[in-house]
Structure formats: C-alpha cells, structure tokens
Amino acid sequence: MATAYLDPNEPSSMQAETESVSPTETLADAAVEVESSPETSETEQAPPNPVLAKVKGFASDLLWPIVGIVSFLGLWAVLAPQVDTSLGTLPGPFEVAEAGAGLYTEYGAAKEAEAAFYAQQDANNAAAIAAGNPGAVRDFEYAGPPTFLDQIFTSLQTVALGFVLATIFAVPIGLMAGLSSRFNAAINPLIQIMKPVSPLAWLPIVTMVISAMITSADPLLPKAFVISALVVMLCSLWPTLINTAVGTSSIDKDLLNVGKVLRLGWFAKLTRLVLPASLPYIFTGMRLSLGVGWMVLIAAEMLAQNPGLGKFVWDEFQNGSSLSLARIMFAVVVIGLIGFLLDRTMMSLQSLASKNRTV
Numbered sequence: 001m002a003t004a005y006l007d008p009n010e011p012s013s014m015q016a017e018t019e020s021v022s023p024t025e026t027l028a029d030a031a032v033e034v035e036s037s038p039e040t041s042e043t044e045q046a047p048p049n050p051v052l053a054k055v056k057g058f059a060s061d062l063l064w065p066i067v068g069i070v071s072f073l074g075l076w077a078v079l080a081p082q083v084d085t086s087l088g089t090l091p092g093p094f095e096v097a098e099a100g101a102g103l104y105t106e107y108g109a110a111k112e113a114e115a116a117f118y119a120q121q122d123a124n125n126a127a128a129i130a131a132g133n134p135g136a137v138r139d140f141e142y143a144g145p146p147t148f149l150d151q152i153f154t155s156l157q158t159v160a161l162g163f164v165l166a167t168i169f170a171v172p173i174g175l176m177a178g179l180s181s182r183f184n185a186a187i188n189p190l191i192q193i194m195k196p197v198s199p200l201a202w203l204p205i206v207t208m209v210i211s212a213m214i215t216s217a218d219p220l221l222p223k224a225f226v227i228s229a230l231v232v233m234l235c236s237l238w239p240t241l242i243n244t245a246v247g248t249s250s251i252d253k254d255l256l257n258v259g260k261v262l263r264l265g266w267f268a269k270l271t272r273l274v275l276p277a278s279l280p281y282i283f284t285g286m287r288l289s290l291g292v293g294w295m296v297l298i299a300a301e302m303l304a305q306n307p308g309l310g311k312f313v314w315d316e317f318q319n320g321s322s323l324s325l326a327r328i329m330f331a332v333v334v335i336g337l338i339g340f341l342l343d344r345t346m347m348s349l350q351s352l353a354s355k356n357r358t359v
Contacts, residue, residue: 087322097330152338159232170237170241200299228306236292243282248278259272279354287347294339309334
C-alpha cells in the first residue's frame with residue numbers, strides 16, 4: 001500500500017494560493033471592500049422622514065376626492081345653462097355661491113336691524129323712567145323674520161331633540177329584545193310594519209295628537225317644533241332599536257355565564273357585561289338613525305311649517321323669484337354638508353366608545 005509523505009520543503013496549497021496573489025490584486029480588493037462598506041457608501045439613502053410620509057399619504061388620500069369634486073363642478077357649470085325652467089336657466093355653481101353670499105349679507109343686515117330695535121327700545125325705556133312714567137316701559141321681543149342661519153340652528157335643534165327621544169326609546173327596547181327571545185318575537189311584527197311608514201303618513205297623526213295636547217297660547221316649545229321632532233323620532237328610532245337588539249343577542253354566552261357565576265344582579269349585568277359588549281352595534285344604529293332623522297326632518301318642516309331649512313326651501317319655492325332656484329340649490333348643498341358633518345361626528349364618537357370599552 002502506497003504511503004503519502006509531505007515534503008517540508010514543498011509549500012502547502014494554501015500557502016501557494018496566498019503567495020500567488022499579487023500585491024496589486026490585494027490592494028484592489030481592499031479598495032472594493034472600503035468602497036462597498038455602508039459607512040462610506042455615497043449611494044446609500046437616508047431613512048424616510050415619518051412626517052413627510054404622513055403628508056404624502058394625506059395628500060394622496062385627498063387627491064381623488066378633489067378630482068371628483070372639481071369634475072362634478074365642471075360638469076355642473078357646463079350643463080346647467082342648457083336646462084331651462086319656469087324661473088330661467090338652472091343656476092351654475094357660481095350663481096349658487098353668489099346666492100349663499102347674499103344670504104349671509106341678509107343675515108348681517110337682520111342682526112343690525114335687531115340691534116337697532118333693542119337699542120331704540122332701551123332708549124325709550126330710559127326716557128320713560130327719566131320722565132317718571134315707568135308704566136311706559138316695554139320689553140318686546142324682536143319679531144323679524146328668521147334668517148337662513150337662524151333656520152339652520154332651528155333644524156339642528158329639532159333633529160337633536162328627535163334623535164335624543166329616539167335613542168331613549170329605542171335602546172331599552174332593543175336591549176330587552178336582545179336578552180329575551182319571547183319579547184323579541186312579540187315586538188318583531190310591529191317593528192316590521194311600522195319601520196317603512198313614510199314621515200308624510202306620520203305627520204297628520206302627530207299634528208292632530210299634539211294639537212289636542214298643546215292648547216296653551218304660549219307653550220314652552222312651539223307646536224310646529226314639537227311636531228317635527230316627534231316625526232323625526234318615529235322615523236329614526238328603528239335602526240337604533242334593531243342594531244341594539246342584534247348586538248345584545250350576539251353577546252358571547254360564556255360572558256353571560258360568567259355573570260351568573262359571579263352572581264351579578266340585573267343592573268350590574270346590564271352595565272358591566274351587556275352594554276359594553278353591544279356598544280359598537282348601538283352606535284352603528286345611532287349613526288344610521290341620525291342620518292335618517294336629518295333626511296326626514298326636511299319633509300317634516302315643509303309640512304309642519306317649522307321655521308327650519310325645510311320651511312326655507314318651501315318658502316323659496318312658493319316665492320318664485322329669479323333668485324329662488326339658486327337659493328334652493330344652495331340650501332340643498334348646506335343640507336348635504338350638515339348631514340356629512342353629523343355622520344362624521346357620530347363615527348368619531350363610535351370610534352372613541354369602541355376604544356374605551358371594558359369588555
């Protein structure tokens with residue numbers, strides 16, 4: 001058998017490879033390593049700025065909505081002059097904006113007239129007191145017509161009252177329907193029958209009932225205001241009621257069993273288990289109810305003659321002047337913007353309530 005011996009005078013393969021590398025190649029490799037190191041690389045990019053990234057994302061989110069709105073305004077401006085009505089051509093966006101500016105000017109003039117009225121009344125009262133005739137002192141309320149901004153606030157107050165009444169009425173019934181299958185089966189046919197009823201059908205019934213109940217010459221709340229609020233309540237309570245019932249019935253049974261093990265009373269069970277678990281469903285129903293209530297309010301104010309945006313639209317329609325159509329379209333834009341803001345507000349409250357849940 002052959003035996004291999006290493007010659008001590010013969011260089012090893014590793015030594016041969018090391019010695020075979022020229023100094024020029026070694027310096028070149030070192031230069032490449034230095035140039036490719038991260039510390040000395042000139043082509044390496046700096047980390048992205050988080051603030052700049054957020055600004056770019058925000059701008060990207062706004063780009064297409066702005067494109068859609070500008071395109072809509074452009075089509076409106078082009079097509080509106082081609083539509084002839086009994087009051088002239090359909091106003092474009094610039095005419096509608098001018099009508100809005102005119103309404104704001106009227107608001108300023110009305111406030112100046114109201115201030116002048118009260119100043120004159122105070123002066124007359126001071127003169128009567130100085131003349132020793134306190135019986136001539138008067139304290140009249142300004143009886144000028146409501147402005148457009150006054151009617152906006154009236155509509156917001158009306159829908160707020162109707163929405164609060166609908167929530168107070170719908171949430172307890174929805175909780176009972178979600179916790180009791182028998183109660184749910186009992187009221188479900190009534191809900192399905194009353195839910196699709198139009199506000200125009202509710203309005204005559206509510207008007208007759210409220211007219212029979214409010215007989216005072218100077219009631220605490222105006223009769224038309226109460227009628228409009230109750231119509232809003234009757235038409236907007238169903239989404240909250242149904243969503244509350246669905247949310248309550250979908251609570252995990254293990255969670256309710258924990259309440260039984262802990263021997264919680266019905267109030268503790270309701271406040272600590274049922275309400276926190278069904279809160280997202282309740283807020284979703286409230287959000288839908290507020291949108292329905294704001295939509296119903298305009299029709300209710302038209303017929304009940306409650307001094308809000310609905311009555312403003314109806315009065316301008318009956319007026320029939322050359323500016324009426326532009327004013328009506330401006331009111332439509334304002335109604336849509338207010339509805340959008342109300343929806344965003346409820347969405348923010350829903351997100352806040354969902355973050356603060358304890359269950």
